[in-house]
Amino acid sequence: MAALFAVVNPFGNVPVFLALTEGAGPADRLLVARRASLVALGAGMVFAVAGPFLLAFFGITLAAFRVAGGIILFGIAASLLHAQGSPLHTPRAEEHDPGAPRPWPDIAVAPLAVPILAGPGTLATLLVLGQGASDGPLPALAAVLLAFLAVMAATYAILVNAERVGNRLSRSSLNLITRMMGLLLAVIAVQMAAAGLLRLFPAWGRA
Numbered sequence: 001m002a003a004l005f006a007v008v009n010p011f012g013n014v015p016v017f018l019a020l021t022e023g024a025g026p027a028d029r030l031l032v033a034r035r036a037s038l039v040a041l042g043a044g045m046v047f048a049v050a051g052p053f054l055l056a057f058f059g060i061t062l063a064a065f066r067v068a069g070g071i072i073l074f075g076i077a078a079s080l081l082h083a084q085g086s087p088l089h090t091p092r093a094e095e096h097d098p099g100a101p102r103p104w105p106d107i108a109v110a111p112l113a114v115p116i117l118a119g120p121g122t123l124a125t126l127l128v129l130g131q132g133a134s135d136g137p138l139p140a141l142a143a144v145l146l147a148f149l150a151v152m153a154a155t156y157a158i159l160v161n162a163e164r165v166g167n168r169l170s171r172s173s174l175n176l177i178t179r180m181m182g183l184l185l186a187v188i189a190v191q192m193a194a195a196g197l198l199r200l201f202p203a204w205g206r207a
Contacts, residue, residue: 001147001150001151002184002188003125003129003184003185003188004122004125004126004129004144004147004148004151005151005154005181006181006182006184006185006188007073007076007119007121007122007125007185008040008117008118008122008151008152008155009080009178009181010117010151010154010155010158010159011158011165011169011174011177011178011181012080012174012177012178012181013116013117013155013159014158014159014162014165014166014169014174015166015174016112016116017032017033017112017159017162018162018163018166020032020107020111020112021104021107024104028104029160029162029163030160031104031105031108032104032105032107032108032112032159033108033156033159033160033162034108034156034160035105035108035109035113036108036109036112036113036117036159037113037117037152037153037155037156037159038113039108039109039113039114039118040113040114040117040118040122040152040155041118041148041149041152043113043114043118043123044118044122044123044126044148044152045145045148047118047123047126047127048123048126048127048130048141048144048145048148049141051123051126051127051130051131052127052131055127061199061200062128062131062196062199063195063196063197063199063200064196064200065124065127065128065196066128066192066193066195066196066199067192067193067196067197067200068124068196069121069124069125069127069128069189069192069193069196070189070190070191070192070193070194070196071189071193072120072121072124072189073121073124073125073185073186073188073189073192074185074186074189074190074193076119076121076182076185076189077182077183077185077186077189078182078186079182080178080179080181080182080185081179081182081183081186082179082182083175083178083179117152117155121185125188125192126144126148128192129144130144130145
């Protein structure tokens with residue numbers, strides 16, 4: 001659960017949420033937070049369940065996906081350690097145009113739900129954790145889905161109270177939380193990539 005909370009990083013996304021919903025009323029912000037959380041939850045759960053079939057279809061091993069996922073997570077962690085948004089989670093300029101009209105339901109889906117809340121790092125973490133436990137894929141998948149549900153519930157609660165959180169936490173406090181999440185995510189990324197490399201090159205583990 002810690003890995004999922006770190007990669008979703010709801011506290012670090014509070015400024016992004018406030019910027020994307022600038023000019024929105026309380027009802028619109030509530031709508032955006034609810035829809036974004038539900039869409040991100042649905043996207044993550046679908047990928048966690050269907051991901052193994054996609055890997056099998058394309059002939060990709062879980063070990064290779066672990067290495068790729070670890071690299072992606074480490075890139076995100078490096079950005080978080082510098083208290084910066086990852087390019088994988090940051091909306092493009094055309095998605096955040098202050099002069100453009102704001103269709104709040106659309107903003108909730110993209111870029112807020114995907115790729116900010118349920119980006120490549122989140123999806124990779126869900127798939128690897130759901131398939132990599134020693135007690136079998138089904139119990140692991142059920143545990144990961146429940147953990148992701150809890151993380152998204154917490155994310156929804158934080159986004160609903162984003163203005164209050166933003167007012168109570170200074171920028172330096174948010175940066176500190178972001179850096180702590182980045183450090184945790186970097187360790188998880190190294191472990192994920194190392195586990196994949198040991199599966200791909202078993203001789204390394206005997207060296």
